[in-house]
Amino acid sequence: MRSGSPEQNYHRFYSARNDVEIAVNALLMFCSAVAILTTVGIVLSLVFEAIRFFSFINPADFFFGTVWSPKFSSTTTNDHGQYGLLPLLTGTLWVATIASLVAVPIGLMTAIYLSQYAPRNVRAVIKPIIEILAGIPTIVYGFFALVTVGPFLKGAGALVGLDISATSALTAGLVMGVMIIPFISSLSDDILNQVPLAMRDGSYGLGATQSETIRKVLLPSALPGIVGAFLLAVSRAIGETMIVVLAAGNSPVLRGTPLEPISTITVSIVNQLTGDTDFTGPQSLVAFALGLTLFIMTLLLNIAALYIVRRFREQYE
Amino acid sequence: MTNLENAQMDMLAGKVKMTQQSVNTAMNPSDALDRPIRLTARDVTVHYGAKQALHGISIDIPDRAVTSFIGPSGCGKSTFLRCINRMNDTIEGAKVGGTIKLDGEDVYDPNLDVVELRARIGMVFQKPNPFPKSIYENVAYGPRIHGLARNKADLDEIVISSLRKAGLFEEVKDRLGEAGTGLSGGQQQRLCIARAIAVGPEVILMDEPCSALDPIATAIIEELIDELRENYTIVIVTHSMQQAARVSQKTAFFHLGNLIEEGVTEDIFTNPVNKQTQDYIMGRIG
Amino acid sequence: MTDLLGTGRKAANERTQLVRAGLRRRHRNEQAFRILGIVAICCALGFVALLFTDVLRKGIPAFHQATLHLDVTYDPTLLNVDPVPERTAGQSDADFNAARLAWQRSVAMLNWNKVVEAALRTVTPAGLEIDSRQLLTIPETNARHVIREAFVANPNLLGRTRSFDLLASANVDNWVKGNIDRELGDAQQQMPAQARALVDGWVADGTITQDFAWGLFTNVDSRAAPASAGLAGAFMGSLYMMLVVIVLAVPIGVASAIYLEEFAPKSRLTDLIEVNINNLAAVPSIVFGLLGAAVFINFFHLPRSAPLVGGLVLTLMTLPTIIIATRAALQGVSPALRQAALGLGASKTQMVFHHVLPVTFPSILTATIIGVAQALGETAPLLLIGMNAFVASVPGSIVDQATALPVQIFLWQGNENRNFFEARTSAAIMVLLGLMILLNAVAIFLRTRLERRA
């Protein structure tokens, strides 16, 4: 009864098929390793070059220094200049704060109106238009800030007797705020829609008006999610480069007011690394120490935001 | 004849009968229970878009008694309940026809503010839905928005006596500041009842208030409803015939968007006139 | 003390009065809140409108440019040059080419400015005194190259006259477009008085007209002749980078999405990859630039300023977008389809590649196009890998020096000749935005079409 050949064929067919499966699996696995490798590459290159930077400059002088004045002519003397992070950090925070002050109220009220008040067809038209703001390249915002918003603010300031610099934290922050409106509005919109209808009904059933329901029930219920959206937007603002390169004024000085030119972490990365590539002196290596700082800041913000949003979703599942 | 045609015939019969009945009740100032009438509905229809969910409902609801709505799922009980305090206003595409009167005042009168109406007609929902606030704040929410308390002492009193009336005070008096969502299901539902009572409504609508609760919590709520009956007009939707029999004095049976039969609870359960009502009570429909 | 929760008729009426008393205030607040929402939306929409109108208002004039229409005579007295070498019998290829190159060099040595000046003089009114240096500020400095190139291409022009459309200089363009205050004194003007008068005359008689600025699209960037600066080089640079992105990011992104969604066992590791991808999507773009500088250029010694490196950096940036979108699409495929395929005896690989993947094709395509559109507008990381170098030629391959459209915008906005380059930068922005809108429109079009057929 044993006729070997069909069985062998069967066997051969399936083992060939198995080989293909294994090869495909390996190939796919390799591809998904690229994402991991990218992260590893980012971390290693930032850490490695930052350590080289800290062999020139004391980390304490970097993290707590209040003066930023790198010297470019390092060949003659051993004086590398000063690399205090604080002026850049405060500049970054000024811009992020102003951006949030613009984006949070506008984005949140937009989300509220679109998700709670607007008829479906109005919402279908306006939502994509507002989302255009997130798709515009940042260089375009930067140019707009530089040639239009800056001079306008300067003129407006002069009218009321305020001395506003055309390129300043205010200019950059304002325009960056516009850029992150859709981040806040889309995420808040999603989150408001996730608050169970029962919550809304409970409030209406007690005789609350729509705005009372929104302000006193919906928003408090959605608060964790909205905070998450806010953190994501702040992380976006901190890492944004082109707007500040063009419109913040490139003046790395500790400032107590946002009306004057400032510089940010990202601006200094661009300034220190363009043109120079041999990465031998602290002048270019500092870009990696700044990049590492930036990476850690945004990473923490993102992790916090994702965590909060995930907790919020679980609460209503 | 198919079953379906049978059902349709019955429905038509039921509808004819209904109209006769409503003519009868309209002539009487008080209904079979010999109680003053608080709410009257006449020919109430509801459309959700193109779909008609209610086909001309007419019913009287007596004061200080419990009226229960029963019927198979999807027959329009909740829809009718939500007409009474105009909660259907919040649903896009819902259109309500006919008249509903509270103490002779048209609920759908454009001059009547829905905010005021809902302050007078409270509602408790199927699933306990406390706000994500403290127990105290949950109960204080209504009085606050309506400005019913002149000062903190008034508010405290309202909150405490509402919790008392809802039979929850003893259980939570030491933790009024804790989250309302941290209570057990039955406690949450009583909190929602206290929240409704705190506004001082005259009518309380309850949509399957026990369906998410275990038997013990259900028993507690049923007892509570029986107590509240002395002071409030209560309308309750329920899927449990036993519950309707236990807590209500008047019962109305809905089927496919029609009010098939209504009357004193005992009569409905012991001696239903309509065949569909019989079938439902015997567990043959739904 | 009255019973606040009294259930009698009187207590109820009192409460109703209290509720009524607050109604007006509450409805006013409701209105105010609603208006606040509308104001917020108007702000957001206003910004969109303002930005687009501003760019359009500034950019549209740059699509037309002051152009000189001149009859240029190749006067043998000015052009003292040997006849172009003919190929003699028995001459080798190398010799012939060498002779030709020598001739071209001698042509280049000639003073072509004289030819340009002579042509300008023919249309200069008799009474107007203007020295040649001033006269030569009117055409853009590349005029002589244009005239010379025409001669090299056709040596028979010697002794003849040909008409040319030559770009006027940036200053003339500004003057003609009224971007410069005509009332300013001579000291503040960019052009001397005679040149201004001459230009006005030429505008009046049609020697100077505003023609469509083809050069904006066909020319490369130029510092010596700013009026002729164009986007051709930057466009090709961007195109090469996008090719790299498409060739690398799409297969890798789709493959890793498939692995994570269909093959990977649910484990700590896949969780980690998932978290990692989500975080990668939110890493600031400039950090990818640092990665490119440190790894691709400094470690692997890939060429600076090359579209290859730019493309690699943008690939890594686009990858998370594509992975996330593809996974979402795969999750949307009904389990019934999978079971049907497996039930027919398909292996897992066959199930995924023959049945599941084709269904998700529209979503993956859309995600890809949107990812590419995003990458197209990215500037910051490119600055760190040298793509902001001045490049005066169209890159011929992905390893040639190149720049990119957004970087070109960055370079132009920094040009000292603000008056001229503000408009040109806005025009470049219009081109970039136009490309992005086109890509998004294509994505939407394809999705609706493919989904309807599916």
Ligand SMILES: Nc1ncnc2c1ncn2[C@@H]1O[C@H](COP(=O)(O)OP(=O)(O)OP(=O)(O)O)[C@@H](O)[C@H]1O
């Ligand atoms: N928002 C809505 N939009 C469209 N149709 C609806 C809506 N709400 C209810 N309906 C429909 O109206 C009919 C009556 O629904 P209703 O919720 O009143 O039934 P019910 O008797 O309360 O059922 P259940 O016992 O399941 O709660 C149903 O057919 C339902 O599908």
Ligand SMILES: [Mg+2]
């Ligand atoms: Mg119901």
